Amino acid sequence: MPDPTAAGPAYWLRDNCPCADCRDPRSGQKLFQITDLPADLAVAAATEAADGRLEVLWSDGHRSTYPPGRRTADDGGDRRTESGKRLWRAADFVAGIPEADWSAHLADPAERAAVLRAVQRLGFAVLRGVPAEERQVLAVAESFGFVRRTNYGELFDVRVEPNPTNLAFSAAAIAPHTDNPYRDPVPTVQLLHCLANEAEGGDSALVDGFQAAALLRAEAPDDFAVLTRTPVPFVYRDRHTELRADRPLITTDGLGRIREVRLNNRSIGQLDLPEHELEKFYAAYRRFAEITLRPELQLAFRLAPGDCLVFDNTRLLHARTAFEREGRRHLQGCYADLDALASTLAVLDRRTAALDELAELFEGEGAGEYLGEAVTQAEHMLQAAALAQQAGAPDALVAAALLHDVGHFTSAVTGRQLMAGQDNRHSETGADWLAQWFPTSVTEPIRLHVAAKRYLCTVEPAYRARLSEASEYTLQVQGGPLTEDQAAAFAALPGAADAVAVRRWDDAAKTAGTGTPCFDDYRPLLARLMAER
Amino acid sequence: MPDPTAAGPAYWLRDNCPCADCRDPRSGQKLFQITDLPADLAVAAATEAADGRLEVLWSDGHRSTYPPGRRTADDGGDRRTESGKRLWRAADFVAGIPEADWSAHLADPAERAAVLRAVQRLGFAVLRGVPAEERQVLAVAESFGFVRRTNYGELFDVRVEPNPTNLAFSAAAIAPHTDNPYRDPVPTVQLLHCLANEAEGGDSALVDGFQAAALLRAEAPDDFAVLTRTPVPFVYRDRHTELRADRPLITTDGLGRIREVRLNNRSIGQLDLPEHELEKFYAAYRRFAEITLRPELQLAFRLAPGDCLVFDNTRLLHARTAFEREGRRHLQGCYADLDALASTLAVLDRRTAALDELAELFEGEGAGEYLGEAVTQAEHMLQAAALAQQAGAPDALVAAALLHDVGHFTSAVTGRQLMAGQDNRHSETGADWLAQWFPTSVTEPIRLHVAAKRYLCTVEPAYRARLSEASEYTLQVQGGPLTEDQAAAFAALPGAADAVAVRRWDDAAKTAGTGTPCFDDYRPLLARLMAER
Structure with a gap:
């Protein structure tokens, strides 16, 4: 067992337990009083994992898991002195x-x-x-x-x-x-x-x-x-x-x-x-x-x-x-x-940090090949956004087109695994991840953009015929065309039309060598949408 | 020359100079900066008067006069600790x-x-x-x-x-x-x-x-x-x-x-x-x-x-x-x-202190005889207020009737001296004194209540005939009836009708043995009017 005092004094460590019983996961507000802790609180056992996580079993039976680097202060320190x-x-x-x-x-x-x-x-x-x-x-x-x-x-x-x-x-x-x-x-x-x-x-x-x-x-x-x-x-x-x-x-x-x-x-x-x-x-x-x-x-x-x-x-x-x-x-x-x-200012900075993270995704993993197409993932998404803008789409749909495949980067299951036959549910995971910052007008068309493809294959035979080879392949992994009943249910969803629009820009955004705006050009638009959430 | 240090350190004393060049008489805000005072400021001469006032001549030529008891703090001290x-x-x-x-x-x-x-x-x-x-x-x-x-x-x-x-x-x-x-x-x-x-x-x-x-x-x-x-x-x-x-x-x-x-x-x-x-x-x-x-x-x-x-x-x-x-x-x-x-709270307390001061006037000097009439001054004013109330007068006029002769107490020239032939201008001095706390709807009828008597004597011969002996005497001291031109000018004043109303209650409020409300009964009404100022 590691020296528990190395992790900090017992009450300090316990007061900062990040578990959902101790802290409201949304607000970070603590759910207990300092006087709720026993007077003789002590560490019963402590284990440090290889990745730096610290597992503590407390004398009162509570278990805490601390992320690596647990001594970071909440944020930038005092700003008034x-x-x-x-x-x-x-x-x-x-x-x-x-x-x-x-x-x-x-x-x-x-x-x-x-x-x-x-x-x-x-x-x-x-x-x-x-x-x-x-x-x-x-x-x-x-x-x-x-x-x-x-x-x-x-x-x-x-x-x-x-x-x-x-x-x-x-x-x-x-x-x-x-x-x-x-x-x-x-x-x-x-x-x-x-x-x-x-x-x-x-x-x-x-x-x-x-x-x-x-x-x-x-x-x-x-x-x-x-x-x-x-x-x-x-x-x-x-x-x-x-x-x-x-x-x-x-x-x-x-x-x-x-x-x-x-x-x-x-x-x-x-x-x-x-x-x-x-x-x-x-x-x-x-x-x-x-x-x-x-x-x-x-x-x-x-x-x-x-x-x-x-x-x-x-x-x-x-x-x-x-x-x-x-x-x-x-x-x-x-x-x-x-x-x-x-x-x-802190909220603006938080949004800037999120945009920086997105920019890094576009520059990093986004520079990789796009599921067998002739464009990179970043080019694909930037082309989709440009098509939405050319169509005069509202800001939220431009953003949805721009970010529709972010789930490929953020999923536990990668786009590569999708191509190996395992659905990564990237529309769901991407929408969930983006919901930290963006309103539903952006996230919900993204959530439905795979369903929209399955829907269009059902109701528009010519649409399916135009699918690229890779897209025809992933269609099968994602469950194939919807049944007639499923298609009717999809069409009745409030966000169906927006999802279909994003889907069509998605499908059209696979042309190699098209000049597109870069990610930074969309930052003001994305920042405005974040403020609406 | 008294020991100047006994009056406090030089900069402290000078910083608290109460003269109108150093402090705005209305707000009490200082009109100079501490750095405006010379670096070698000293007391050149200091004289303590018999009444405790301290006169200081400063090394820069400024003169200050401090009231007795100059070491009192501004008010009740810190209230937050x-x-x-x-x-x-x-x-x-x-x-x-x-x-x-x-x-x-x-x-x-x-x-x-x-x-x-x-x-x-x-x-x-x-x-x-x-x-x-x-x-x-x-x-x-x-x-x-x-x-x-x-x-x-x-x-x-x-x-x-x-x-x-x-x-x-x-x-x-x-x-x-x-x-x-x-x-x-x-x-x-x-x-x-x-x-x-x-x-x-x-x-x-x-x-x-x-x-x-x-x-x-x-x-x-x-x-x-x-x-x-x-x-x-x-x-x-x-x-x-x-x-x-x-x-x-x-x-x-x-x-x-x-x-x-x-x-x-x-x-x-x-x-x-x-x-x-x-x-x-x-x-x-x-x-x-x-x-x-x-x-x-x-x-x-x-x-x-x-x-x-x-x-x-x-x-x-x-x-x-x-x-x-x-x-x-x-x-x-x-x-x-x-x-x-x-x-x-402080403003409410300030008003309460003013009402206490008025109550003391009613109980103290007000208990004295009223210019040769059969009632005391306090009885006279309380009767006037009661008559105003019986007439359904608005609060401001009830207050004006109640306080119309306060100038007899606050003037440098007393009511007794008025009876000895020297006008004490009690309507003016009373109105000015009351203007610290009361709105003009209260003070202006008081200011005009002597002029109203002189006016009524001019325009209503029967009014003059009803005047008491003492009132006929003071009429002469106060300048006698108005001329026709003066009467016309008075009638044109915006507050003339209110002043005449107060005057009639004044004249009627001289009956010995009439039960009247006491001053305290009027405190809520007076406090409400103070808040309107």
Whole structure:
């Protein structure tokens, strides 16, 4: 028996048992409580298989089987602390800031993922070409998450009108700050959408608050420690509102990693601390605030009408430079949260990984010969998709044509074995495998595309006569033509017509040397369909 | 010169300068940055006045005047850590749990404040009689804050239908847990509204997670320390969602006070820690989870249709006992946040304080004689309000009648001085003072009630003839009857008719010995009007 401690402590190992009694196979949620485990839980026996799988018999009789490499964390680790970020200075963006076109963000999942990843890793991104209309900022927020309503409503206006009586206020610079520090939970994402900016000056600036905090930690560790341990009262009060949050200027996690920055002198209430601590706090606070003003940290850029800045309000400080001369300036802003943004990005990444896996199948096994035909498997499927497109088929049927034979790659029984007389049920296995990501409008025509061939052989004698030699052979392995009753039952299925259409493109897609689009050309179409599932 | 350090450190003192250049007088928001203060800021001169006010001349020339008692904190201190809570055990509620009737919660600000204070201090309250209809839970959330939308939507259903094939799952007990630990920011308030509960068993239970954490700290301080410093990956994954938050099971603030509890074994992902730390973590986790199961901590009660449980999801663990026998059970839930709840409560408290101040005026100065009439000032105003009510006047005019002479108490010039021939402009000063809390529908008739007397004397000779001796005297002090032109201008004012109505109740409210309602009877009406401002 292998040393069970080598597999990790008993409770940790048991808590991560992957069996269906311990974890819901769909959601991965655990089905037991930690207190359900016996107080004297121990490994009774452990066996390591040749492939690395670990079999454990527990002292309470439960059996667990762990896959090889069982010590992998659930996924990429913590994404909210500095360890999940790329800290920056203004010079890091001489080549340009992270930005994307609004229409591309909406249409192309890869573009959307890049925008969200920039917000997650760098703390911000700018969308260009968002219609300069009121309330559009809400559409931007809804493209990745949920608007957080506050006492300001769904959105708020940042508006400066030319007004000489009010010059001092409206033209003033606003120092780098985070928003709503008096709120807890603080809004973790802020959006600012520019509707008009005719002022001279009034540019936007961003500062990486994590970078500023890391500099403070390096230059004055005692000051850093003071700011992380001192709760500061942030307050806001108006007619209908009275908010207060007691939070440090810099929050670290249990491992000391920077996790959140709050900096906004406007809202700091009266600290109630012993005098020597007040002295230390104010010295540390001033030092930190001075760091945020260093020119090398200030990333300045100008928002033009249609630009929407999306940023992490737990990390980035935003500022406005002073006006040189006034003009109309109107931004609309709203708040949202990082957790939904990260979820949207993770789901997009999950779909990208699936598309990468498909691309690899096309390039790898797909380059092999196609059941005795003159084209490779990949050429066959790409030709089928091209025929569907030429026929003006809807996206789902183009995808079905493209992916109809994926089961040949994913089945335990290969296409080669099918040719040796063993049905690999590739329409079923392919449809099941694809159902992880694609809606039934894609998977069900695939599931029925072999039945469709058997159906057509029954109802169209000329169809059968046109079958290739290999296809006539596999027809027999797959059960031969349907009986008249079976054919009637097939025709009555809701997806029969779509399956027949895919089948005809399948049969026609065996011409050697036809130029076809490549798999990557279909990625946007496939990504859109994945989002429909 | 007094010792300036006795007033607190220089930057702290200057940061809290209350002058209008340093702080917006309305919002209390500061108008400068901490880095705007000179690096060598010092007190140049300080003078303490006899009344305790401190005058400071700063080295940069700025002058500050601090009120007496300048070291008071902004308000009640932190409300989110254990220091702002009353920790409990089940036995603390033998006399009943905090509850209120839904209609009273809506109609009576004092009742609503009591509910919200229970959620803030104890972590929960139950509203009874919320219509057992779908989506009503959203109305409960909107009564104190904003619904937090998540991937589950605006609300979610917790539904058990009688279904023998599914007994094991549906009848199972659910151990005490917090919701959505994989979300960051986690929803801080949860609502559960019972629409049907025909099951036997399936009762609800709550555990004070702060109490459980405090017990762990007392009984096993090392385990407590392990749980506060170990980030735990909480994960959730479905077709359209992939959430992850790395947070400790117990969060403390910089002063070591318990601030948040997350406990939910279902969602704990695979911890990636060195083995000896995994060992320690699991020992501490099991001990904490076992404490939450102690019977003396479990507060069990049954939700009946129409009950809505509102609780602090950063503190309270909720659980469901096992079913004895199944039946239909349907709850609808949603999430909201503590910051808006606390704001709503603070604003209600602010209004209550204003009503208390008014009540004191009625009891104190109001008990004095009323400008030579046979009633006290309080009797006079209460009679005026009663007359307005008898006339079927709208609430705002009842309030205006009740409060029309408040200016006599709040003016620098007293009613006594008015009787000595100096106009105290009590209609103006009273209206201005009341405008802090009341809408213009209340304050403007008060502002015009003296002008209304001068107007009526002009247009109704019989009115003037009926004036009391004292009123005829004050008429002269207040400027005598209006000219014809002035009367026409007055009549054209939008609030003229309301002011005349108040004036007539004013004039009629001078009868000694008439029984009147007391001030407290008007509190709900006044509180409703305050909410309209």
